[in-house]
Amino acid sequence: MAQRAAAALALLGALLVAAPPRGDAQALQRLTVLSFDLGADTTTPHVDVPFHLMLTLRVRERVSQIANLDLPGLSQLELLGDERETTTTAQGTQYRETVTVVARDGGTVTLSPATLQAIDAHDGKAKQWFSNALTLHIAGAASRAMANAARNVGAALLWLAGIACLVVIMALLARRRRSVVRPPPVVAPSPPAPPPVIFRTPAQRAQDALAVLRAERSRSAAIAVRAAMWRMVGASDGETLADVLRRTDAHDRITRELLVALERSAFTYEQDLHGAIEDACGALERFIEAAA
Amino acid sequence: MSGEREPAALRAALAETIVGQEGVIEALLLALLCNGHVLLEGPPGLAKTLACRSLAAALEGEFKRIQFTPDLLPSDIVGTRIFDQRESAFATVLGPIFANVVLADEINRAPAKVQSALLEAMQERQVTIGPQSYALPDPFVVMATMNPLDSEGTYALPIAQMDRFLMKVNVGYPTREEELRILDRFAVADTQPVRAVATLDEVRTWRAQAHSVHIDEKLKRYIVDLVARTREPSEFIDYGASPRATLALAFLARSRALLGGRDFALPDDVRAIAPHALRHRIGFNYRLAAEGIAADRIIDGLIAAVPAP
Numbered sequence: 001m002a003q004r005a006a007a008a009l010a011l012l013g014a015l016l017v018a019a020p021p022r023g024d025a026q027a028l029q030r031l032t033v034l035s036f037d038l039g040a041d042t043t044t045p046h047v048d049v050p051f052h053l054m055l056t057l058r059v060r061e062r063v064s065q066i067a068n069l070d071l072p073g074l075s076q077l078e079l080l081g082d083e084r085e086t087t088t089t090a091q092g093t094q095y096r097e098t099v100t101v102v103a104r105d106g107g108t109v110t111l112s113p114a115t116l117q118a119i120d121a122h123d124g125k126a127k128q129w130f131s132n133a134l135t136l137h138i139a140g141a142a143s144r145a146m147a148n149a150a151r152n153v154g155a156a157l158l159w160l161a162g163i164a165c166l167v168v169i170m171a172l173l174a175r176r177r178r179s180v181v182r183p184p185p186v187v188a189p190s191p192p193a194p195p196p197v198i199f200r201t202p203a204q205r206a207q208d209a210l211a212v213l214r215a216e217r218s219r220s221a222a223i224a225v226r227a228a229m230w231r232m233v234g235a236s237d238g239e240t241l242a243d244v245l246r247r248t249d250a251h252d253r254i255t256r257e258l259l260v261a262l263e264r265s266a267f268t269y270e271q272d273l274h275g276a277i278e279d280a281c282g283a284l285e286r287f288i289e290a291a292a
Numbered sequence: 293m294s295g296e297r298e299p300a301a302l303r304a305a306l307a308e309t310i311v312g313q314e315g316v317i318e319a320l321l322l323a324l325l326c327n328g329h330v331l332l333e334g335p336p337g338l339a340k341t342l343a344c345r346s347l348a349a350a351l352e353g354e355f356k357r358i359q360f361t362p363d364l365l366p367s368d369i370v371g372t373r374i375f376d377q378r379e380s381a382f383a384t385v386l387g388p389i390f391a392n393v394v395l396a397d398e399i400n401r402a403p404a405k406v407q408s409a410l411l412e413a414m415q416e417r418q419v420t421i422g423p424q425s426y427a428l429p430d431p432f433v434v435m436a437t438m439n440p441l442d443s444e445g446t447y448a449l450p451i452a453q454m455d456r457f458l459m460k461v462n463v464g465y466p467t468r469e470e471e472l473r474i475l476d477r478f479a480v481a482d483t484q485p486v487r488a489v490a491t492l493d494e495v496r497t498w499r500a501q502a503h504s505v506h507i508d509e510k511l512k513r514y515i516v517d518l519v520a521r522t523r524e525p526s527e528f529i530d531y532g533a534s535p536r537a538t539l540a541l542a543f544l545a546r547s548r549a550l551l552g553g554r555d556f557a558l559p560d561d562v563r564a565i566a567p568h569a570l571r572h573r574i575g576f577n578y579r580l581a582a583e584g585i586a587a588d589r590i591i592d593g594l595i596a597a598v599p600a601p
Binding site for chain 1: 506508510511555556557558559560563564597598599600601
């Protein structure tokens with residue numbers, strides 16, 4: 001318990017250190033918030049089975065990053081990874097943050113809303129927006145011994161990842177300082193350091209996806225897994241399968257078969273869904289095997 | 293797929309005769325499966341007639357070509373009644389529109405009255421000559437062509453008439469490699485005859501199959517979003533596509549899925565056919581031409597702006 005708390009605190013601490021400083025009203029972004037949603041690929045996750053929380057914010061303005069956005073407290077869950085993506089189109093900007101988490105204890109967990117502080121472009125006043133809250137019903141429990149072992153390995157990995165991230169950030173900062181000395185003085189402030197991202201290999205991501213798909217053989221799970229695998233090959237939301245297959249990361253046969261199988265599970269008719277998800281699970285297994 | 297032969301066999305048979313022009317071949321097959329008609333715009337000599345003739349031959353169907361000219365009359369297309377002196381009665385002579393595959397060559401060379409006669413027949417799938425109505429054959433596909441290079445003495449089709457075409461395909465020149473293959477294939481012998489690979493009955497079966505291809509709710513919303521995007525205020529667009537475009541996109545996506553051997557449609561199906569289903573249904577204003585911007589560039593931008601599900 002103490003190890004788990006320490007691991008979570010370490011990761012949260014790293015995230016907080018890297019987060020941009022909270023500004024006053026003048027430093028807030030001027031935004032027109034169109035939607036602000038907190039969701040999960042399943043609301044009935046299983047103990048020790050990773051799943052994803054998805055925070056989606058759409059604003060009318062075209063901005064390169066979103067500041068002053070706070071995730072809900074995740075102290076009852078264990079953090080495995082965090083991916084952020086900002087997509088700008090003619091309609092505005094979509095910010096999407098996908099947090100990979102795992103529950104270690106059963107029961108009901110209610111996540112408070114995520115918050116965003118910005119100046120409302122409608123009236124020019126500083127405001128705070130709230131996403132929806134999210135209730136998760138965590139079911140099932142693996143054997144305690146296995147859970148403890150996995151937790152210990154996870155905690156060690158988290159420590160290692162956290163230390164590695166800090167070392168990388170410090171090295172980057174040191175290099176930047178050295179390079180700033182030579183050219184003429186630059187007035188612009190250095191941008192905030194990127195948040196540490198826990199690196200997950202494609203095989204690990206596929207294992208997460210397989211766990212999600214096996215835990216919940218539904219259309220929504222298939223769509224979430226499809227989205228995760230698309231991100232893995234560098235694709236973004238809004239692309240089609242043909243776009244994704246043109247990417248260099250998706251050139252090998254096994255990856256292509258996986259992407260095609262997931263596309264089928266996302267769009268086929270209801271009676272074919274079970275078979276399509278079975279095929280997708282098979283494709284994921286082959287991918288994991290090949291990646292290993 | 294329950295049919296013995298699949299529509300992909302038709303595509304393969306056409307590809308044996310026609311070098312390149314996959315867009316034209318696919319448009320013809322999609323029109324056949326959707327029970328619709330195609331408008332082709334491109335310079336002469338790009339195998340449009342050959343494609344039509346080959347399609348009819350591959351189906352063991354009848355092919356007719358009508359060259360549109362300024363002096364053409366509606367009766368030259370649909371048929372007329374002539375007085376038989378021996379029988380002392382009027383006899384009906386059916387026009388060239390009574391065929392399975394009809395090529396309406398240079399449709400914009402004929403005046404509006406003749407264009408209307410053709411487009412009405414395309415829509416109603418029957419023609420009335422004198423007191424009697426005659427049903428057109430089934431399948432019945434019209435492929436109309438327009439030449440963009442020589443617009444003198446032409447009668448532009450109004451948007452309302454263009455909307456009756458399921459799709460409009462821009463036919464481009466072949467690539468260098470394709471042109472070399474054309475040279476090899478047609479330099480010595482004349483056009484290779486197309487072998488029959490399907491029957492008209494099979495086409496009717498495929499059409500029924502295309503209707504039962506699944507379109508997911510996400511895909512339906514994507515189609516509606518695409519069409520709605522064309523109606524949003526724009527610097528270059530006066531008016532957007534009609535709900536007929538929405539229906540056309542759904543029909544075409546289903547048929548393309550069937551052509552690809554699937555019984556469910558994908559976002560790729562919608563995106564691939566969207567330019568062909570939208571380009572003749574959007575009213576572009578004078579600024580587009582004044583600034584020398586290709587309409588397809590605007591359409592590509594509209595499609596890219598709508599995220600696929």
